[in-house]
Amino acid sequence: MAEWDIRKLQILRTLRERETVTATAEALRMTPSAVSQQLTNLSRQLGVPLLRAQGRRVRLTDAARLVLRHAEAVFEQLERADAELAAYARGEAGEVRVGAFPTAVPALVVPAVRALRATRPGVTVRVRETEAAEAYDLLAAGDTDLAVSLAAQAPTAADPRFTLVPLLADPLDLALPRDHPLAAADGVRLADLAAEPWIFGGSGPWSDITRGACEAAGFSPVQGHSAAGWTAILAMVEAGMGVALVPRMVGARRAGVVMRELTADRPHRHVVAAVRKGAAEAPAVRGVLAALREAAERTA
The missing domain is CATH 3.40.190.10 (Periplasmic binding protein-like II)
Known part of the structure; x- marks a missing residue:
């Protein structure tokens, strides 16, 4: 496979546009001899003649034009890569x-x-x-x-x-059955539910959070039922099987469940x-x- 060199291909492309080695050198801030040397090396790497003399000028060969036709697709892809890298650097x-x-x-x-x-x-x-x-x-x-x-x-x-x-800081609200005596009370504290059966997971973070909130309010909750998913917990609350703490972020909505904001001992996760x-x-x-x-x- 031929050895392709992007920088040398860019020099060949510029020569096509500027037409002379001198103008190409000026555009690329190189010396004319450096331009000639790079193009000679490219010709050797690709194994085809790229330039032919015409008086005091040089002209691109058909092989050079073929090379540039394919190189244009490479240049286009590199431009896209540059744009994507710039966007990546900006966090876009x-x-x-x-x-x-x-x-x-x-x-x-x-x-x-x-x-x-x-x-x-x-x-x-x-x-x-x-x-x-x-x-x-x-x-x-x-x-x-x-x-x-x-x-x-x-x-x-x-x-x-x-x-x-x-x-x-996500507040924890109290989930009560709709017919619970405290469902419509003026104010509700965790300590008011000390004698109720509580619904929470048997282990894990939610068990720790529920136990910790209740203990901070002065009592150890009696676990009436164990469940980890909010659908199951709220279904049991709706059925009157117990009460539960529910993070406000859950956005719990169930027809037979009343969500009460605690007026004291308000816990958060x-x-x-x-x-x-x-x-x-x-x-x-x-x-x-x-x-x-x-x-x-x-x-x-």
């Missing part, structure tokens, strides 16, 4: 893989992706739903570029692998984004983080 292009826990996907990640389509259409976001704790394992392994998780599941700030970015150390400066990642922060502000 690139791919960012995001791992996010289930309720964060519709509440934060999807709105961020929608906003990016309008402001940075060249940035592709690939979303992977994952549990809160697993998000950091995927990030550390290089399987994702950005994690959206819960601060309770995050590594400590001293962990040298990650940079944490606070996104949202804290949502954070994380990237590997140093990665926050990558333009595309920086753009996705900004979109997530904006989505979090709108949610709050």
